[in-house]
Amino acid sequence: MTIQENIQDFRQRLQGSNCQLIAVSKTHPVELIMEAYEGGQRAFGENKAQEMKDKQPQLPADVEWHMIGHLQTNKVKYIAPFVHLIQSVDSLRLLQEIDKQAQKHHRVIDCLLQFYIAEEETKFGLDLEEARQILRSEEFSNLKNVRICGVMGVATFTQDEEHLQREFSRLRGYFEALKSEFYPELAFFKEISMGMSSDYQLAIAEGSTMIRVGSAIFGNRNYAVSQ
Ligand SMILES: *Cc1c(COP(=O)(O)O)cnc(C)c1O
Numbered sequence: 001m002t003i004q005e006n007i008q009d010f011r012q013r014l015q016g017s018n019c020q021l022i023a024v025s026k027t028h029p030v031e032l033i034m035e036a037y038e039g040g041q042r043a044f045g046e047n048k049a050q051e052m053k054d055k056q057p058q059l060p061a062d063v064e065w066h067m068i069g070h071l072q073t074n075k076v077k078y079i080a081p082f083v084h085l086i087q088s089v090d091s092l093r094l095l096q097e098i099d100k101q102a103q104k105h106h107r108v109i110d111c112l113l114q115f116y117i118a119e120e121e122t123k124f125g126l127d128l129e130e131a132r133q134i135l136r137s138e139e140f141s142n143l144k145n146v147r148i149c150g151v152m153g154v155a156t157f158t159q160d161e162e163h164l165q166r167e168f169s170r171l172r173g174y175f176e177a178l179k180s181e182f183y184p185e186l187a188f189f190k191e192i193s194m195g196m197s198s199d200y201q202l203a204i205a206e207g208s209t210m211i212r213v214g215s216a217i218f219g220n221r222n223y224a225v226s227q
Pocket of ligand 1: 068069213215216
């Protein structure tokens with residue numbers, strides 16, 4: 001199947017559901033992203049600020065750029081003028097920097113809090129208590145140019161469906177806990193970003209509102225060539 005066909009296939013599958021497709025285009029050239037765009041895709045995910053910054057001016061202005069990788073504070077400035085959603089917020093310090101850069105560009109940047117749900121030691125993210133501490137803090141209440149719209153998580157790399165289900169369900173639990181404590185009346189706090197090429201069906205069954213799919217759309221990534 002071509003990239004366009006893959007996109008159309010996903011669109012059909014998600015039609016009428018509460019779940020949106022984020023096409024993860026990291027490492028892929030703009031020509032391939034354009035193929036997905038022509039298939040109707042607008043939301044793309046990148047995991048490096050520099051790569052996103054380089055690609056953005058080469059693609060149509062209505063592309064929605066999602067940052068899904070670990071973001072260092074000194075790189076926020078590269079993407080602040082245009083980024084649609086920063087999914088990988090894992091500290092108050094990062095939020096403060098996003099707020100500062102957003103202010104410079106007279107905009108409010110939407111963010112998700114990234115949670116640690118996997119067993120693997122290398123995965124980034126907050127636990128529920130850390131997220132509560134951020135949202136309760138006075139420093140956070142002073143930030144006027146960021147808006148928290150939900151949660152994001154990366155599950156363990158495993159085929160074990162029960163295990164994956166448990167991790168996805170835990171993330172949904174975090175979402176619900178934060179929703180009821182901090183955002184009960186606020187409709188914008190609604191996103192649960194979970195599920196990738198190998199596990200998106202399970203994630204959708206557990207309430208995902210954003211699946212982040214790369215290889216099932218663009219094929220395998222060749223890191224050696226692209227970097
Ligand atoms: C690369 C990446 C994805 C997509 O992975 P695939 O297995 O190619 O679908 C999703 N989420 C994050 C955070 C990623 O870094």
